[in-house]
Amino acid sequence: MFIFAAALIVAGVALFVAAPLGIGLVGARAKSPGEIQVERDEHERGLAVQGLRELxxxxxxxxxxxADYESMHKALEERALTAMAAVENFRLQTGNAANSKKLSST
Structure with a gap:
């Protein structure tokens, strides 16, 4: 009886620990190419901002x-601003598309 109870406890703990993994796989949805690009742009912006801090x-x-500081600062700043602009453009486009869908469905 003790072995059976111990086995149930171990199984319960294993399920508790593994539950978030299963939910992550089941709950995941495919990302659009635009969403993947936004993630890349946000990552690029983060790298550029970190580079600016280190600089x-x-x-x-x-x-x-x-002179070195100025040239490197300008390049990193342009990288960050370009990535931020790309993210903002995507969000504006998806926002406009969502708004037009709402208007056409009413």
Missing amino acids: EFDREMGKLSA
Whole structure:
């Protein structure tokens, strides 16, 4: 009887631990190419912003000349702004598409 109870406890714990994995697989939906691109753009923006932070730190530590800082800062800033603009454009397009669907269904 003790072995049976122990086996039930182990099985219950295993199911409790594995439950989020099953829900993640069942609940996942396929992403559109636009959503995947937005994730890439958001990741790119994050990398550029992190690069800007590190660049600022390096400048404060005296590791960069003013000319190096300016050129690298400009490149990273353009990267971040380009990615932010791409994300915003996608959101505006999907928002406009959703609004037009609502208007046409009424």
